[in-house]
Amino acid sequence: IPPGHDPHDYEIGQRHGLRVISVLDEEARINQNGGPYQGQDRFECRKKLWEDMQHAGLVIKEELYTLNVPRSQRGGEIVEPMISIQWFVRIQPLADAALEAVRSGKIRIVPERFTKVYYNWLENIEDWCISRQLWWGHRIPVWYCDDCGKMTVSRRDPSHCVHCDSSKIEQDPDVLDTWFSSGLWPFSTLGWPDETADFNYFYPTTMMETGYDILFFWVARMIMSGLEYTGETPFETVYLHGLIRDEHGRKMSKSYGNVIDPLPVMDELGTDALRFTLLVGSTPGNDMNLSIKKVEANRNFANKIWNAGRFVINVINQIQKDPCDEPHWTLADSWVWARLQALVREVERLFQNYQYGEAGRQIYDFFWSEFADWYVEVAKLQLADGGDRAYYTAYSLARVMDTCLRLLHPFTPFITEELWGYLRRALLETSLRGVAEEWPDALIIARWPEPRPTEGWEDGRVAEFSMLQDIVRVIRNVRAEKNVLPGKLLPATITAGNWFVSLQNQAPTLAALSQLDLDSLKIVDHLAEKPEGNVALVVGGVEIYLPLADLVNIEEERARLSKGLVEAESQITRLEALLASPFAEKAPGPVVQKERDKLVGFKETAEKLRTQLKSLDS
Secondary structure (H helix, E strand, O other): OOOOOOOOOOOOEEEOOEEEOOOEOOOOEEOHHHHHHOOOEHHHHHHHHHHHHHHOOOOOOOOOOOOOOOEOOOOOOEOOOOOOOOOEEOOHHHHHHHHHHHHOOOOEEEOOOHHHHHHHHHHOOOOEEOEEOOOOOOEOOEEEEOOOOOEEEOOOOOOOOOOOOOOOEEEOOOEEOHHHHHOOHHHHOOOOOOOOHHHHHHOOEEEEEEEHHHHHHHHHHHHHHHHHHHOOOOEEEEEEEOOEEOOOOOEOOOOOOOOOOHHHHHHHHOHHHHHHHHHHOOOOOOOEEOOHHHHHHHHHHHHHHHHHHHHHHHHHHOOOOOOOOOOOOOHHHHHHHHHHHHHHHHHHHHHHOOOHHHHHHHHHHHHHHHHHHHHHHHHHHHHOOOHHHHHHHHHHHHHHHHHHHHHHOOOOHHHHHHHHHHHHHHHHOOOOHHHOOOOOOOHHHOOOOOOOOOOOOHHHHHHHHHHHHHHHHHHHHHHHHOOOOOOOOEEEEEEOHHHHHHHHHOHHHHHHHHOEEEEEEEEEOOOOOOOOOOEEEEEOOEEEEEOOHHHOOHHHHHHHHHHHHHHHHHHHHHHHHHHOOOHHHHOOHHHHHHHHHHHHHHHHHHHHHHHHHHHHHO
């Protein structure tokens, strides 16, 4: 625009022979181009214009017509298009380079389906309007001369016109588009254009994580700017998360009144609880629904972490003497270590595949359902034995707790950092100091757990403890069903079959966890006659008989056994179909054998349930 000219007066261009001019000013009133309507509000002018057309006989007909009226998202005002002069960047060359960076594999977009969205944007690119009429932002680096009318473009603020040396120059009042400025972020934050140590070390980075809704507005602009200004792609991977919606799946909006302010939630329920909820409840590129109830549940998980850590630290503080002998690991010790190493391997695999939410869920399940609910309870029994058994149990608790805190740290950084510091100090002050001597001062710089290959013993020990768990569960369930008072010890007879040796060794643990009378507990490999008047339970070939005759309802017992038989037969049908399919030839041998072992176990269970039903009928 020549100096001194009003943008609304200036002819922008010609389209199909028509002069394109603006008739609205910035207040949405008719300007001088509107002739007799000048000064009128847009709505007033439209009514007046229509009346004048009717009086002039220019109206052919009138009819109702529905159209979409654009409105401001915040205030709801009707938005009017207005012709104005703006700055543009010819973007096609930059877009072509950014397209090639993804097509060649230099940059990967996760999840993969958003690659098509990226291509669609850049293949249909239009010149980029980079100027904005806002109060805040980077000013357009152009100065206009009042004397010669020419422009001065400079990286530093000039004092004179470079064309006529006049001092009467004024900077363009517009600012750069937000995305133009933020597109410089990967390298401008590191000291660019200077070759700083940070720039040389951190650029290009490994991964950019952001929302899928700004894949074009920010990510594509960063790629274009990075390639143009540095010659390198700014990152290797783009990880896209979804949007956070309310519990009903609606977008959070002030107008809806459904916005969840994170600050009060963090004050009430904890930052870690909110962070864990957002991380574990999401999958790449998919929206998630957030409710306060979910955060409350994860507040409870944070409490579980703290209480388990406090228990472990108290145990460590009671260990004052070194062990006398080499370690003898119990079944529970071996089981929890095998399960922990399997978890580390699975978390690593999930991290490599960008499934962070699923990794967090599996860590949650292990910590709560296996470590806290099972191993800690068994550990209390082992600690009561004292001596070497107590020492090595404390050692095992410390090692498992340490690994769990490292795995949880990316998800719940505050509570894990605090707890890990207490754990480290407790270990260094006892005879267990060797566990923590090589630990750094802070968890955030501690090494990530490294996956270890299996050693061959894990499957057997895990299977043994899993059988123990299943037996305890069914006994606890029947106690609850029959309303057996907590603390009342029951006698029991167990036909163990192939699990005879294992269950004999674990009899004290089994009795304690199931509230059985250890002195009256009988574990045999087989029975000549079934005990009369007992409730019979079946777990994978193991039969458990509990003398609850006075509490047994024949019809309820028949229904329970029938339900178990239906479930067992359903599993048999499923496994037989699976093993008859190509799975048996294509899957690894150990995997196939595991399914065959399951089939054998369900067949044994089904046969014993049929026998018990016949016995009940008779």
